[in-house]
Amino acid sequence: MSYTARSVGPEPWWREPTKDQWYAFIAAWLGWTLDAFDFTVFLFLLVPIAKEFNADLTLVVLVGSLTMWMRFVGAMGAGWMADRLGRRAPLMFSILWYSICNFIAGFSPTFIFLLVFRTLLGIGMGAEWPCGAALATESWPARSRGLMASVLQGSWALGYLLSAVIYATLFDVIGWRGMLWMGVLPALAVVWIRVYVKEPPVWVENQRQQREKKAHMHVPVAALFRRNIVLTTLSTCWWLMSGFTVYYSIFGLFATYMTRELHLSAAAVGWPLAFSNGLTFLASFLWGSLADSIGRRWAMIIPACIGALVAPIYLLTTDYTTLAIAFSIQGAFAGAIYGINPSYSAERFPTEIRATAGAFCYHMGAIAGGFVPPILTYFAIERHMGFAIPMLIGTLGGLVSFVITLFLSPETKGKVLVGDLEIAPGV
DSSP states (O other): OOOOOOOOOOOOGGGSSOHHHHHHHHHHHHHHHHHHHHHHGGGGSHHHHHHHTTOOHHHHHHHHHHHHHHHHHHHHHHHHHHHHHOSHHHHHHHHHHHHHHHHHHTTOSSHHHHHHHHHHHHHHHHHHHHHHHHHHHHHSOGGGHHHHHHHHHHTHHHHHHHHHHHHHHHHHHHHHHHHHHGGGGGGGHHHHHHHHOOOOHHHHHHHHHHHHTTOOOSOHHHHTTSTTTHHHHHHHHHHHHHHHHHHHHHTTTHHHHHHHTSOOOHHHHHHHHHHHHHHHHHHHHHHHHHHTTTOHHHHHHHHHHHHHHHHHHHHSOOOHHHHHHHHHHHTTTGGGTTTTHHHHHHHTSOGGGHHHHHHHHHHHHHHHHHHHHHHHHIIIIISOOOSHHHHHHHHHHHHHHHHHHHHTSOOOTTOOOOOSOOSOSOO
């Protein structure tokens, strides 16, 4: 009797990562998802806080912008620490920082007190992304890095979804202070990270070579503007600035729009945002998989183009059912164009400066995004345009810029991240 050997196909992607690689992903995932909750919970509270302190709504919106702008400070400090001292320690520091600041803000006796601690929260927010993104992307196998990064980035939507569900179900019971107090819970993740997570082997090897060859990158940010890297830096910044403009045109003021102009209840406001963010997270699996097959750029360009068609449907109607359905669907398209951010930005820069590059470029985008809510609010209120038209202009303008930038950028699918030194010493 003869036997025919069965051919064994390639190993499923989820079996390829080791236990340590999964731990690194979970650490970054926890930091990012809980970061999202602590930030986005404030987006639901703009009108209640304005009423509590008898403050102008535009001024309350500015608090969120100050948080965004302060992210740059935390990002640059953490990016330098992550490139020089390791990815893990600044990640833990960032989670503790934003958790404690949000908790303290819940006790605010005055609007200024709230403004100060929500602004300081931005330092921890900014510190989390470059450390978590570098930790996850450097640890993960190249074959499914696009999918992993998309799920990681898309998990921001899970944090937003959590904020939306809590607002829809508990706000009338715990109020805005209770929602901010819940922001201390992410601090518990630090204990798990401290026990289980290791530094990426790529970073460890790169540090060994830097020590051995006495080629330490003392000022990584300066290398971003070297002749052979500066165009990459500038194009990455523009791509991310466009993406942030889109995000905050869609999500930054949507709860305020429904509360102030459409006079909807907390439940009616919260559930469309919950469904939209739920679809954003689910869509991250689709676009992440496509990023590993058709490439990083097209996995962002396609949903961006579809999102441009969806935006007018929910912004040019006052029918709640149409608005809720279309806005929920938008989560799978223009709401999901950010999933490839960690992999695409990481693959464009060398290991010596990867965390610093991610910190700088991503948070230049955050600075741009910070201008969006107050500008849109100005036109909505001071120029009597209402929120819908300014939000539509911001969404479509940002998407056009986003797509054009990606058309002019290189493809990085399949790039192997190495520990070798790629930048000559001297910085």
